[in-house]
Amino acid sequence: MLHLRNYIGGELVAPAAGRYLPNIEPATGQVFSHIPDSDANDIARAVAAAEAALPAWRLLPAEDRGRLLVRVAELIERDLDRLAAAESQDNGKPVTLAQAVDIPRAASNFAFFGTAAQHFASETHFQEGVALNYTVRHPLGVVGCISPWNLPLYLFTWKIAPALAAGCCVVAKPSEITPYTAYLLSELCIEAGLPAGVLNIVHGTGPGAGQAIVEHPAIKAISFTGGTKTGEHIARTAAPMFKKLSLELGGKNPNIIFADCNLAEAVQTSLRSSFANQGQICLCGSRIFVERSIYEAFKTEFLAGVAQLTVGDPQAAGSRQGALVSEAHLQKVLSYIELAHLEGGTLLAGGRRVQLEGRCADGYFLQPTVFEGLGPDCRVNREEIFGPVVTLTPFDTEEEALRWANGTDYGLAATIWTRDLNRAHRVAHALQSGIVWVNTWLHRDLRTPFGGMKSSGVGREGGLEALRFFTEPQSITIKL
Ligand code: NAD
Numbered sequence: 001m002l003h004l005r006n007y008i009g010g011e012l013v014a015p016a017a018g019r020y021l022p023n024i025e026p027a028t029g030q031v032f033s034h035i036p037d038s039d040a041n042d043i044a045r046a047v048a049a050a051e052a053a054l055p056a057w058r059l060l061p062a063e064d065r066g067r068l069l070v071r072v073a074e075l076i077e078r079d080l081d082r083l084a085a086a087e088s089q090d091n092g093k094p095v096t097l098a099q100a101v102d103i104p105r106a107a108s109n110f111a112f113f114g115t116a117a118q119h120f121a122s123e124t125h126f127q128e129g130v131a132l133n134y135t136v137r138h139p140l141g142v143v144g145c146i147s148p149w150n151l152p153l154y155l156f157t158w159k160i161a162p163a164l165a166a167g168c169c170v171v172a173k174p175s176e177i178t179p180y181t182a183y184l185l186s187e188l189c190i191e192a193g194l195p196a197g198v199l200n201i202v203h204g205t206g207p208g209a210g211q212a213i214v215e216h217p218a219i220k221a222i223s224f225t226g227g228t229k230t231g232e233h234i235a236r237t238a239a240p241m242f243k244k245l246s247l248e249l250g251g252k253n254p255n256i257i258f259a260d261c262n263l264a265e266a267v268q269t270s271l272r273s274s275f276a277n278q279g280q281i282c283l284c285g286s287r288i289f290v291e292r293s294i295y296e297a298f299k300t301e302f303l304a305g306v307a308q309l310t311v312g313d314p315q316a317a318g319s320r321q322g323a324l325v326s327e328a329h330l331q332k333v334l335s336y337i338e339l340a341h342l343e344g345g346t347l348l349a350g351g352r353r354v355q356l357e358g359r360c361a362d363g364y365f366l367q368p369t370v371f372e373g374l375g376p377d378c379r380v381n382r383e384e385i386f387g388p389v390v391t392l393t394p395f396d397t398e399e400e401a402l403r404w405a406n407g408t409d410y411g412l413a414a415t416i417w418t419r420d421l422n423r424a425h426r427v428a429h430a431l432q433s434g435i436v437w438v439n440t441w442l443h444r445d446l447r448t449p450f451g452g453m454k455s456s457g458v459g460r461e462g463g464l465e466a467l468r469f470f471t472e473p474q475s476i477t478i479k480l
Pocket residue numbers: 146147148149150151155173174175176204205206207209210211212214225226227228230231233234248249250251281282384386412451452456457
């Protein structure tokens with residue numbers, strides 16, 4: 001059986017204490033590999049390797065750093081099928097989704113930031129006859145990157161690539177639930193010739209390896225994506241140490257559908273924004289608000305689409321829905337389905353665990369589930385479920401839709417469907433949401449700021465925001 005290893009100081013090494021954790025394939029419920037259960041000693045070793053690599057890496061011209069990152073991108077593209085198969089096995093997502101989204105986006109993260117480093121400019125402020133002020137942006141030093149299980153390689157590289165591009169050295173931890181592609185990435189970094197210690201990938205649990213990253217005094221910043229509760233805990237630990245923090249947390253995103261929309265497009269995209277990756281994307285729109293005059297039409301077409309979402313073996317090309325990531329997570333989502341019944345919801349589709357046959361008989365499968373009749377203030381409509389469960393709610397006025405959309409603690413992403421340009425701008429500006437999509441969903445431009453308001457996080461990733469995060473500005477004034 002496969003035993004993953006840590007990537008420290010340019011080498012693949014066993015955890016210091018020799019402890020391993022089982023890693024389960026969600027589609028089968030069977031252990032398929034073991035991963036290092038690393039502790040503070042492994043993190044200390046990784047930090048020492050990163051500190052040793054830092055002086056040379058930060059002084060390397062951005063062009064040369066960038067060339068190495070682009071090389072990693074090319075290797076990810078070369079191995080797309082192998083990486084997609086690994087991601088699907090580890091996470092339960094359909095292999096077709098990993099091929100189309102996760103792995104290409106991981107490659108483009110490295111390609112984008114590899115070249116972005118060369119375009120990252122600082123400012124000068126000239127005071128006529130008095131002084132020249134200029135700003136230098138120094139890499140922060142050694143930084144920690146911690147990522148979740150839902151888009152494993154995609155979100156892991158989204159942090160690592162800008163940190164490396166900015167001249168930082170990295171100690172990174174993927175989720176212990178989906179470590180496989182991060183391990184394969186470490187092999188590709190060795191092949192690409194990334195200097196030893198520049199990137200260190202340490203596997204293990206949140207309270208073990210993750211906490212040790214957050215607590216290590218030599219780590220200057222933490223870039224974290226994961227749950228809001230974990231984000232709170234990390235902020236509490238890191239804030240007294242004055243570490244810079246970027247926190248990308250949970251969401252409970254509204255999808256607002258006005259009567260003047262292109263209904264066919266709104267239905268098709270809403271099926272994706274509800275159920276892609278089994279609803280386990282922080283950007284999924286799990287609260288669908290539909291203007292009353294088209295409510296029945298939308299509902300009929302949406303439910304017809306849901307009926308087509310085949311739940312099956314993630315490796316099979318025809319499966320539109322794979323497995324949820326773990327038994328514990330499946331149970332959590334099922335508990336919200338029970339709660340939706342208790343809160344008075346009417347089940348329109350799904351609601352049950354799926355029992356497949358053969359290889360997947362013990363997998364964690366769930367029907368895509370739709371409820372209506374739940375008020376905007378009930379728990380099901382306020383708490384993040386992070387699974388294939390959505391609610392449909394009719395609304396009468398724009399004001400009402402906005403009030404409900406903004407009526408949660410979260411503020412990550414929102415989608416609006418309308419052909420009225422004035423309304424699109426008006427509603428977008430009034431939404432308490434870091435990201436707003438109009439007549440689209442999950443559209444990606446790596447230059448745009450990515451992140452949430454309210455309990456969805458602090459700071460932004462993407463483009464120049466990410467390069468600014470991983471650097472410290474220094475202002476220098478020369479008297480004329
Ligand atoms: P999680 O918070 O349980 O874990 C995320 C990572 O943090 C894992 O690597 C975990 O090992 C680590 N961790 C846990 N405890 C830690 C600690 N004490 N110190 C340091 N690290 C620790 O989240 P998850 O269940 O893996 O992911 C699902 C959550 O992530 C959802 O809430 C989802 O909305 C959120 N998410 C947000 C975004 C975004 O961009 N805002 C993207 C994807 C997922």
